Amino acid sequence: MKQTDFPLSVPELASPQADWLRIEGVSKRFGSTLVLDQIDLTVRRGEFLCLLGPSGCGKTTLLRVIAGLEAQDGGVVVMGGRDIGILPPAKRDYGIVFQSYALFPNLTVAENVAYALKLPRKERSARVAQLLQMVELDGKQEHYPAQLSGGQQQRVALARALATSPSLLLLDEPLSALDARVRDNLRQELRSLQRRLGITAIMVTHDQEEALAIADTIAVMAHGRIEQVGTPEQIYREPATRFVADFVGCANWLPVHQNEAGLVTAGDMSFGLSLPVGARAATAFCRPEDICVEPHWSAGGSMTMAIVERVDFLGGVRRAVLTLAAERHVELTVDVARNEPGYELLVPGQRVPVSIAPHKVRYFVDGAA
């Protein structure tokens, strides 16, 4: 989106204040269902945080509790040192964007954006023009929502949410209703606008790719609890639980044991490591790009033979499902780029050597989360 010539008076730019927004012990029930179970979460000023999780895990309810659109049964929400959990929505200093745009169909674009602005007429028009320029909709002031595309309507909703220069921007699946290309563009624009304004943003999404691309921090939720909070890299590379590993990206799981020499093995592969004291079995986890399809076999170490079962062309890579030759029930998904030596070997039925670098493997001890 365009740089505007006007300073947008968003209160204070990002500071490193680690717990500008603090959610402590928040719980919520609908009837007998516990939807939020003692949620603790902090958000830095200027941070872009995504609440990511499967349908029904409670992420929208948590956003609505922050917004004051839903009252929590227990816990507190503190923003900039103020307990906002007891304030009505209008006093909480946020703008919100919904998946369904929620524009007034009988009001023009300009009237929609100006709706919450309590300014004299001239200043209000200038502010609306500035906001519409910011979301690249100058010239559309007099249009009605029905005359705009989905992406344009969501830009209007964004301009409206930012109209009063709130400290916090809440986004409830704002891109889900848009088609892929519009979604990708608007995602980038939303991110760069948020950075430029320094506004703190919390976005709900069930789309892990979207969360990885846009967030500074991701909070992965399941069954009303937070499973892990981390940067996109941490969530993807160092998932704290099996749920996170499976939900974010594609996961490979290999049953491993400890041999008599105390080393971790999977079939005929040895990873040269030991399990934690007391653990006998575990499951090894790695991502598709962590497995190498080798042009040549060399015995020992973390190399084994596999059989190519299926191959999909994904543009930048070939994604193949392999089974281990020695344990045909164990499947591995591998991504191989065109410039890698194993690319041409990915033909269904082909036997191929594969290796997994031990430092790329994480272990989940059996019986643990």
Ligand SMILES: Nc1ncnc2c1ncn2[C@@H]1O[C@H](COP(=O)(O)OP(=O)(O)OP(=O)(O)O)[C@@H](O)[C@H]1O
């Ligand atoms: N007003 C309500 N009354 C009763 N149950 C509700 C209400 N709002 C949400 N729920 C239930 O609470 C649970 C969590 O809903 P929530 O919308 O927070 O989940 P979500 O993770 O955002 O999922 P989705 O992406 O499908 O919206 C669901 O089981 C849902 O059916």
